[in-house]
Amino acid sequence: MDFGFDATTNRYRERLLEFMDECVYPAEHAFHEQAAQMRATQRGWGPPPMLEDLKTEARSRGLWNLFLPGEKGAGLNNLQYAPLAEIMGRSPAIAPPATNCAAPDTGNMEVLAEFGSEWQRKEYLEPLLAGEIRSAFAMTEPDVASSDATNIATSIRRDGGEYVVNGRKWFITGAMNPDCRVFIVMGKTDPEAPKHRQQSMVLVPRDAPGLTVRRGMTVFGYDDADHGGHAEVVFEDVRVPVDNLIGEEGGGFAIAQARLGPGRIHHCMRLIGMAERAVELMCRRVLTREAFGKPLARQGVIQDWIAESRVRIEQLRLLVLKTAWLMDTVGNKGAHTEIQAIKIAGPATVEWILDKAIQAHGAGGISQDFPLAALWAGARSLRFADGPDEVHKRSLAYRELKKYMR
Amino acid sequence: MDFGFDATTNRYRERLLEFMDECVYPAEHAFHEQAAQMRATQRGWGPPPMLEDLKTEARSRGLWNLFLPGEKGAGLNNLQYAPLAEIMGRSPAIAPPATNCAAPDTGNMEVLAEFGSEWQRKEYLEPLLAGEIRSAFAMTEPDVASSDATNIATSIRRDGGEYVVNGRKWFITGAMNPDCRVFIVMGKTDPEAPKHRQQSMVLVPRDAPGLTVRRGMTVFGYDDADHGGHAEVVFEDVRVPVDNLIGEEGGGFAIAQARLGPGRIHHCMRLIGMAERAVELMCRRVLTREAFGKPLARQGVIQDWIAESRVRIEQLRLLVLKTAWLMDTVGNKGAHTEIQAIKIAGPATVEWILDKAIQAHGAGGISQDFPLAALWAGARSLRFADGPDEVHKRSLAYRELKKYMR
Amino acid sequence: MDFGFDATTNRYRERLLEFMDECVYPAEHAFHEQAAQMRATQRGWGPPPMLEDLKTEARSRGLWNLFLPGEKGAGLNNLQYAPLAEIMGRSPAIAPPATNCAAPDTGNMEVLAEFGSEWQRKEYLEPLLAGEIRSAFAMTEPDVASSDATNIATSIRRDGGEYVVNGRKWFITGAMNPDCRVFIVMGKTDPEAPKHRQQSMVLVPRDAPGLTVRRGMTVFGYDDADHGGHAEVVFEDVRVPVDNLIGEEGGGFAIAQARLGPGRIHHCMRLIGMAERAVELMCRRVLTREAFGKPLARQGVIQDWIAESRVRIEQLRLLVLKTAWLMDTVGNKGAHTEIQAIKIAGPATVEWILDKAIQAHGAGGISQDFPLAALWAGARSLRFADGPDEVHKRSLAYRELKKYMR
Amino acid sequence: MDFGFDATTNRYRERLLEFMDECVYPAEHAFHEQAAQMRATQRGWGPPPMLEDLKTEARSRGLWNLFLPGEKGAGLNNLQYAPLAEIMGRSPAIAPPATNCAAPDTGNMEVLAEFGSEWQRKEYLEPLLAGEIRSAFAMTEPDVASSDATNIATSIRRDGGEYVVNGRKWFITGAMNPDCRVFIVMGKTDPEAPKHRQQSMVLVPRDAPGLTVRRGMTVFGYDDADHGGHAEVVFEDVRVPVDNLIGEEGGGFAIAQARLGPGRIHHCMRLIGMAERAVELMCRRVLTREAFGKPLARQGVIQDWIAESRVRIEQLRLLVLKTAWLMDTVGNKGAHTEIQAIKIAGPATVEWILDKAIQAHGAGGISQDFPLAALWAGARSLRFADGPDEVHKRSLAYRELKKYMR
Known part of the structure; x- marks a missing residue:
């Protein structure tokens, strides 16, 4: 048992963290301004134009198609890619599309790479991998x-x-x-x-x-x-x-099942990145905001939120990483319980953390001035994605009970 | 001690329930369509035109300015108005403005009626009461x-x-x-x-x-x-x-305080109306939706949500009504603890119920096809209104502790 | 609607509060010492001998068989008795038996009074009412x-x-x-x-x-x-x-049902008394205990517990009182939903409050030096009494759903 | 990163699991009977006599002083011992003392091994290691x-x-x-x-x-x-x-600190063993108990408890194991946040699971007929051990906030 990242992962993490610091975070404000303008002028749906530059930059830094195992992609396994997905999740509107690692294309590319005919791969997988469509x-x-x-x-x-x-x-x-x-x-x-x-x-x-x-x-x-x-x-x-x-x-059902496993890991790791972002925003906010004569950071209730957030993130991340490891070592089937477990735990945990970060921001927290409310809506909607939590709990419980039948 | 409504309240409740059934609920779909069109065509902010007809209708039915005690309004006290606010809360975008009982005008009218000069009342209170501005x-x-x-x-x-x-x-x-x-x-x-x-x-x-x-x-x-x-x-x-x-x-602080008490009761009673609407939608949904071979209504977890919702609503409503009664009998000061208590309990309780109703609706629950997500956002934002819950808890706790300081 | 106690209730409340202050609280320490000695010397089961004196005293003060409606008892209805049960709940090992209002005798006496034959009443009800058996x-x-x-x-x-x-x-x-x-x-x-x-x-x-x-x-x-x-x-x-x-x-099932309603009210009101006792102990403790340079009472998390406790108690009490009122006015059947609701809400709410009071007491809170751990065990066990909460939720949900079946 | 046990750990796990199956579980009933008799006959405090045989057996199987690193003990590091502590936790009254791995002796032996003088080690450590005192x-x-x-x-x-x-x-x-x-x-x-x-x-x-x-x-x-x-x-x-x-x-404070880290890991891993035991008991119970015409196992609410228990255990275990790994690789200081995190998460998580297992057992769950209530009391008391959770959260939050102080 070893909880350290391997060398490849560390190398990619550094490169990606640099890209976040140098290109992604600095672009966030302008990105959302462009998006708001597009909406106001009804120029319609789609990403702000500046995304193309970010894609070019990411690609030139070797941060492209990281999610895809094998020769066509970066060749990382799930356990290696997971920590990168987490980092991308800290700026989920920009980092994943900038690196051509955004859902639902990731899952679709996996499907085409694994199940597509030669023609299908040429027609659709190639331009998807190239970020053209x-x-x-x-x-x-x-x-x-x-x-x-x-x-x-x-x-x-x-x-x-x-x-x-x-x-x-x-x-x-x-x-x-x-x-x-x-x-x-x-x-x-x-x-x-x-x-x-x-x-x-x-x-x-x-x-x-x-x-x-x-x-x-x-x-x-x-x-x-x-x-x-x-x-x-x-x-x-x-x-x-x-x-x-x-x-x-x-073969549709089988393909859908195969598509699910990695997708859940990506979702959950991005969620963890969102949670880390929220904790950072919450800490920064409460250190600088005063009420009743002292910074909010000194309020016991807010300290409790921060501590609980940290404790829950650490647990959740380890479970997602273990799930990735299981998928790499024993496959989807052997990781069945864990894949369901992260689907159940991930959105609920991160939703809770985002709610607390929002509350620490006062009215601003629910507005467009901070990313928190939008992140919350994303996390909340994942309590439905691939079926509501309740369905997964039923199924997980059934597997647990089966251990003790006859 | 008597938990029944008085005759005046019952009369108004009947009249209002009729108005909801005959005019408000049937108008909801068109109202939201008009609002969406206005947004799409950038005709700007403000209510759909059809609201004016609803106002005329409500007024002709004697459902106008119900919130306002004294001669200028319907002459109801807080305990009599509260159950009406709950009913309005079942359709919170339409019923309150249609009956000229919408925030923030209600509080503003109260302020002008109680503290305004003759000139101010003529200039602003009159047209507000008339629903003209x-x-x-x-x-x-x-x-x-x-x-x-x-x-x-x-x-x-x-x-x-x-x-x-x-x-x-x-x-x-x-x-x-x-x-x-x-x-x-x-x-x-x-x-x-x-x-x-x-x-x-x-x-x-x-x-x-x-x-x-x-x-x-x-x-x-x-x-x-x-x-x-x-x-x-x-x-x-x-x-x-x-x-x-x-x-x-x-005098600003004192006026603000005076404005708060009734405002909280209105907010909380409308929240309860929203919660009742949510329970109704949840029940109707789960009775008609099937999964895994039986209606969702037969899933134990969903039954648990419905029961918990009912148990929480019943408790919350009684506390809000008691608060109204205290305000009518001993005034704002004497009802201080209860006014804070409903501010703490109301939004949190109703947010919980709305979340469950959303979950029971699947992806539709978070979309524009049901009112639940918008109601949820409203309830969530009330956890900040008049200060975050945490501030009120602090203050309430302090009053509790003071009982035991020598 | 009126949230004030009537004159009879107020008169009994005063008398009972006096008895608590003058006789019950002062006796608690000795009572538990006697009980501990009896256990240590294996003198067996049963109340400490001093209980008899307390019974005599209570009876002489007109505090006897308060639970029983009609001529044989104090003639109070459920709504009048409920606030007295709450007061007794503040010292649940002593006050109920001292006033001959302890379960399960209360329910048994009700059964015999309502369904017993003349012989049965003479043989068993009379000595029970007299506190002899x-x-x-x-x-x-x-x-x-x-x-x-x-x-x-x-x-x-x-x-x-x-x-x-x-x-x-x-x-x-x-x-x-x-x-x-x-x-x-x-x-x-x-x-x-x-x-x-x-x-x-x-x-x-x-x-x-x-x-x-x-x-x-x-x-x-x-x-x-x-x-x-x-x-x-x-x-x-x-x-x-x-x-x-x-x-x-x-006729057994029908008698059991009849016995249930008042029993639930008694249980829940005593639970509320326990919760009030816990809040008092918690407040007193945190005002006098210092950690990290200030009284615990100034810790935000503890203030949060106190405020939440107050908010929850106020809601719960009103629901129990309303249930009592419904039983008095429309009978067991008409109060069905509320009787289940208090069974669901009561133990869970009070258990939560007791847990917080325990936590505020440190290790002492789980020991014999404070009544909190024993009260907690009592509250927890009521989550099973008359069937686990889950059964009652199912049934309550079913009734809610029935409103919307064709 | 690797989530598999190493060969040494696997070898010890097998040996210990065998001992549990062959000696510990079969002894439980008699152990508690002996203990109950000793209490009834006031033969006083201390373990039932049969414990000595179990110690002899464990020692003969090479299951002795497993907690102690270095030559005097089994030579395992924290990460290797942790999974063994979990297994012992499944029968916490017997397995730890039988293998001479019971608190508080474990911590005391560590203290003496690390800080004791030659005389102290001879006088006290030797007989402790031998299980004689x-x-x-x-x-x-x-x-x-x-x-x-x-x-x-x-x-x-x-x-x-x-x-x-x-x-x-x-x-x-x-x-x-x-x-x-x-x-x-x-x-x-x-x-x-x-x-x-x-x-x-x-x-x-x-x-x-x-x-x-x-x-x-x-x-x-x-x-x-x-x-x-x-x-x-x-x-x-x-x-x-x-x-x-x-x-x-x-030097007392420093020794106390050194004693804490491994102690927390032992406590938390045993807690996880208790939780696993509870899940097993819950599953077995609900598979065999019928109510309302079907096994409890088919009730959705109970399935929810089972699934949530599994999801929480998996997360918690990984965090404790990672903490052990950190202690082994970077020491107590570097594992500070994680050591606090498991202290916060462990007792609360396991208490929740035990509560659900109890509820699934009905009244039996709170009695002496199942180990659940006693395990619950143990878990609950750990929310105080080494300071209440709240103190640890404060401290953990402070460390999180410090990252963002310039």
Whole structure:
């Protein structure tokens, strides 16, 4: 047992920390100003133009596609990438897209790298890896409890050399980014097949006839326009060639499962970065703000928040890292309990910390003047992502109970 | 001891419940559509036009200025008005303004009715009571911990027959509503006076030279445009006649205190109405949504949320009603502990219930498709209003401890 | 709506408060010393001898059988008795038995007064009312989830002019008090009858052949010897005359239900008295104890505990009082939701407060030197009494959901 | 980074798990029966006789003094011993004393091994290592907030060739065990010295004239007689030779600090073992107990408890292990934050889990029929040990804040 980072990780951490200090944090104010202006002038969805410069800079520093194992990416395993995702999470609107490590593209690239055909990789994976286009992942549906992937109702019907897609999806993150060129769509190719063999995934170009991006869903009032929002998307007799099928018919559920593990680790590590940012902001604030004749930092209740935040972060981070290690050493299956555990613990823990940081900032904390309220909304929404916590607790409990049956 | 409503209250409750059923709930969808359109077309801040019809209707039903005791209003005491405020809270964007019972005008009208000069009442109270104009209350400042009113730094300097106002305020609710014509501004007329005699309140017309409404502050991602937002406002050498002083010089702190008590009861009762709405939405949702082969309503964890919500609401409501009764029978001073207690318990309790209702709705719960996320943001922001909970707990604890000091 | 006590209540409150100040609090130390000595010398179970003097004194002051409505008791309704139960709860080992208002006798006397035959009332109710004997209520069984009274498995079989009782009960409070002369035993007379008509209650004298008091169950290490402990009791072919049946065959469930309502109110009000005692002890302690150069009372975290305790107590008390009022005005059925709500909220709230008071006392708080740990164990055990909280939440939620079923 | 155990740890874990399965668990029932009988017959304090056989067995299996690094013990470092302490914690009344790894002897042996003179080691360390005698650590005092070691008021005055000890201590664990032969006593040798140089530690034989073991303090209702209770001890002019000084005069504070780090790890790992035991008991119970027509295991609320327990345990364990690793690699100082963090997180987390396991057991859970209530009392009392959580949070927060002070 050894709790130190290896040399590769340390090297990347240093490089990334430098990039954060020199390029990301200094850009935050202007980034949000540009985003606000775009919104005010209704120039629409998508990132502020300055993002392109940051991407160029990151790439030149060797900070590109860090999430992707193998030759196409930086070649890091989960345990090596996790601490980098944490650092990116400290500025989650900028650092991940600047390094081409932003969801949902990361998961989509993994899927294409692992399951995509040669043609699919050439057509979509290459430009995604190059940061030239973005993509979306269309799974969640408004009319069913999507926590159970087998509920997905969108139909993908074979018709000659084409698939015909019909259905309604929502909370499709990034779909309104003008750079978003392709959707990975999950749907049913065979409703009569066994439960876990009914779904397939197909690539649907964004400009396919019949595909309508209807509106952006808000998350506690935020439209998240700067990363393409969260769209409601309708598919009406959308036709794509059969070559657009990813993997095999009936393989959708398995691909979705494979996509989940690393995604949870990325999410949770970014959350931890957000929590660290919040603790820093909280400490700085309470050291400089006075009330009733002394700095807030000397109020016992606020000290309690700070200490609890530290204690909870340390525990959570270790569990996420261990999960990454398990995935690297025994695979998704062997890490099942831990993958669920971090999904349960991560958002709830970080939401709590962000709430305290907000409270320490007074009214400013809930406004646009600090990143805290937006970070909170992000953390809160993750209590639903990939299914609500409650579903995961049920399943985890069941596995625990099974140890003691018969 | 008697826990039943009196006849007057019951009569008003019936009338108001009818109005909610016949006019308010049916208008909600269109109201939010109009508001969204106004935002999309940048027609600016302020309520959707349909509000005027609702006001006319409410007034014709004798549901007008219910909050105001005495001849000018409905003549109800706090204990009689409280259950009506709860009912209004079930649709908090519509029912309070439709019945001319919306903050901050309610508090402002109370101030003018109790402390205003004849001229002030004619000029401002009359049109406010008639629902012809709106008003704002400018107290909170970005640069000081406004939880302690004695911190207020805005300067109100006498210069001949005028007062000159200089300072910066923020989170001035309703200030961007085009109908908002006047601000009650709290500031220091005499920084050398004893601590509680330094502040005064003056009426500042919205179009006074030197007054700039700089921007709307967001609450989480909400701009609350439909009720005039929460503005940052700058006063630069703004001049008003000395007749605009409310009450006497140095009386600002006392007026602020007098304004607080009923305001807290209104806030807390509306919160309870929001909580009841949330429980109703949660119940309806879980009865109709299926997952894993049965309605969500049969999941034990969700039953637990519903039961806890009911248990907490019942307790909270009784405390708010008792506080109203104390204010009516022994006055603000005698109800001090209870007024603080409801400020502490109200937002936290209702925030918890809203969170659970959101969780029961899945991703929809955090979006614009249900009122829950917006209600949550409102409840959360009340954990700061009139000072953060922590300040009130300190003060309440001190009073408790004093019982045992020799 | 009126939150003031009526004249009768105020008169009894004053009298009882005087008794507490003059007789109960001053006796506490000696009472616990006597109890400890009895334990050390194995003189066995039962109250310290000094209790008899306190009973005589209470009776002479007109503080006797206050719980019992009607001519036989003080004639108070639930709303009038509730505030007196709260006061008694401040010294729960002494005040209730001293005034002949201690569980389980209170419930047993109510049952006999309402359902007992003339003979039963003469034989058992009279001496109970006179404080000459004690009694026990034997319902909970170790082998079934007794939260559902229909699970009770003890058999009460008719055999000629006798009933034959067979079964095992535990946590039979007071059973080892040598003054305890009779058990009210719940069991099945007809396992084939409809679910709520299977049970009956019979009176079993403590010296009946076949009845064995096997051992005392502990509650977090406490044997509660001074009020007769919590016994495991075995019934092996215990025979009683048919005249010992209370009410009618099959009426056991209904009697148990009738017994519950007032019992919950008594429990919850005593809990509130315990909480008030805890807050007082906590305040006194932190005002006099110094750490890190200032009294603990000036630590923000401790102030937070005190304030939260006050806020929670005020809410809880009002709900219990309203429940009492509902029982008096609309009966058990109409107060169903509230009776469950106080069962859920009471023990949990008071347990929380006691935990904080303990923490404020340091190691002393968990020891015999302060009453807090023992009070805590009592409050904690009430999270099971009459069924675990979870069962009551389920049932309460179901009633809430029913409002919205078609 | 590597989350696997090393070979040595694995070897010891296997051996210890075998011992638990073959000797410890099977002995539990008889152990508690013997202890109960000893209490009933007032044969006094101390372990049941059968413990000696278990010690012999453990020793023969090479499971002896595992906690002690270096040649005298098993030679394991903290990271290697920690997982063994966890396993012992599953049966905390038996496994630690059976393997001579029980507090407070472990800490005392460490002190003697590191700071003791040759004479002291021969006289006391040798028989302690051999399991022939037990010892106590006398630090906590009833009259001061002992959380700050500098408050300790007991006087250790030099008088010629002797030290004279005067003072009062309480919660001196193990002091009433007849095998306990020596106390390490903390007191002030020089009240005028700088704050952290005032205290010293001396060895006081239990039979020294002037030393009175006055009474056993209870923890909730438990006297913990089987491991020697928690005594109040009075020192009146107790004289010991100057050779009984441990280390140097004024070195008491430093020794106490050195003793703390490993002690916290042991406590926390045993707590985790207790939590694992509780989860196992909870699972087994709910799988076999039916209510309302299905096993409790199928109740959502109980599944939630099980899942949360697992999620919390996994996080906590990793933090304790990391702390052990830090202590081994960078020492006590470098692990300061983590040592405090586990002290804060450990007892609170495990108390929560035990509470849920108790609730799942119904009334039995709080009784002597399951180990849960006693384990709970132990965990709860650790929220005070080495100072209340609140003191540690303050200190941890201060260190966090310091990062941001210029």
